Amino acid sequence: MVDRLPSYQDDPEQLALAKFMELNQTHAPKSKFDYSIVMEECEKTGAAYILIVEDDVVFLDGWRHRTMQALNVATTKSWEAGHTNFLYLRLFYYESLLGWNSESWPTYLGSSLNVITGVLCLLFLIRRYAPTARPYLTCSVFLLTALVFTPFLILLFFAAGRNCVLPQPAGVHLMPKNACCGQGLVFPRATVADELLPLFRSNRWSQVPTDSFIEQHADATGELRWALTPVVMQHVGGRSSHGVQRGTYGVMTPSRLWNFGFEGNDAGALAAEHLRVNNRTL
Template sequence: MLINFHNRGIVSFFLGFLLCYAVVAAYLRSKCYRDPSSIFFRPESARVLTYSSFRKAQAQKFGELAASHAIAKWANSTSPELCVAVASVSRHGFSYLKETLGSILEGLDDLERQRIYLVVFLAHTNQSQHEDFREPWLLNMADNLPTYPDDAGIVDLVRQLEIDGNYEAHARKQKIDYSVLLDECAKVRPKYTMTLEDDVIALDGWYHRALNALQTATRKTRELGRDSFLYLRVFYDGRLLGWNSEEWPLYVELSVALLIVEIVILVVIRWRITAMRKALTLSVILVLCGVCTPMLIGLFFAAGRNCMLPKPPGVHLMHQYGCCAQGLVFPQRQVVDHLLPLYRNTEDNHAAVDTFLEDWANNHDSLRWAVTPVLIQHVGGKSSHGAGDQESGSLTDDMPFDYSFEMNDPIKLAKEHKAWLAEIREINTKQFE
């Protein structure tokens, strides 16, 4: 009878555990639907452009204003703090460029805008092929609209690459395009150069967050005993930060270690505390360690890494899983000493510019930082080189995307931006007193 009572106790405990387990699973289902590594991931909800749509509307309104009114530009009196370099290629009747540039500039105070040099390169030998060629808003937004160098050899090469139009041609041409952008930025000697793709949306306050992150990256670089870093990443693909297969041996080791520690603790309690021996029978320990804990570990991993172990806000090294090239900020020393010669001289046609750069960085042990949360979102669904084309330009599952970006609160961001501007003005006022 005592055995039956004990068995009923185990059954009751396990049923209670299952009830709690179901409640926790339901909670995680409601919380983790934005994590692509989660079993609860709901792409139809997670990929909805909530904050991005808000910024798109602001960007479009700013673009309409820029089409008919002169707006603030870089103050030519000093070198800019940041050169923003954007290359854009025709998507055959579809363009994100107006929204991209509008989101970069919308909300900037004149004080901020005058410290930014904006270069927009319509990367065609015949720029009239681009949908936004000579658009009034583009002429008013950009500080510089370069063309390919007046070099017959380069122009003929690019023209042939445009005709070929395959992946190898795109990979080769992309590096030439980047060399044009970086060269134009180098002419005004900025402190940093930020390269952006033409299908991104920037959040309100991206500029001051980028500057703060760059200061942090510089400090952390020195703490590591290094004098420079290659870049600060302002966007990364949230799909690549899950439970990566290369790290599964570590996950298994940690799970086994947790079970061993749990078993040791329970056995010690049973051995040292006489009153617990009746409750902590071997059957109970078996259920706890052989059933309950493995179920909890399984739920932990099933819920997804981004949900259970999100990256804390700040600046972190990101030498792996840092796709793609939507937004990178380079110290100008890196641009002049390494990137410009690298892109100008290479004849590589096998790797896109992001992969090409990562391979070079790995070979040279370069530091690569990333800021969390990201400062821009990738909203492009229609490729400029034939991959994943969508007639409507809508997002698809194979496009880089940061799911946390859409949770931004526009009111909080606006307040943060306003507070930073007030602080900068106060500092400037004290300097002139």
């Protein structure tokens, strides 16, 4: 928490700029402008880390101690990777973007062909070294296995969804691609002061949304982007702020579960875990 609530009224130049942005509906520049004001105020507190949270989220019971543990792990892993710091720790991500991605189709095709080839090699080995199985391993069996049964099982594998068959590992891990959104990001204070604040100020009128703007900076600089699994917060928003006029409902987006893993938490288990942690720190 900041020591005081920042306001546009604190600086006439900021107030005039905010009014101009709102009148011209410059959503992306306005969001970066707001981010810079909030980050600057948080940076003044001298806290080691700064958590930027949007207002349409729900935290789970005990989120803070999990986050602090994850920050220690992220720092250690960053040092081991040869970095003195990292860009952020992500406390929430949208699972659907971590599914099967169209740009990775060559990898999926190659893996599928490898599986089919492996199955055929296994059948050939069985036919060669197990004479009793030869009468059953006919040409039709090979064809059905290679062209029907194995491809069908591969299709079932993909149909189940990547988050089901290949879920994100528990703990702190890198998430440099397909990470959304900016509902909960923890930044080291040094990263905010030395990189993000100057970046926002020098690119104030960029039309790139704030979360994508931060991701582009990470892509360009190679900064480490860590994510915590399971997530400790859930996005509950079902309405987009893009194009919203004052006094209107704005653009509605379909309601959805943004992170299915969050919904699997047990309230009683979380409360017991939180109590154990509190008792250890007393």
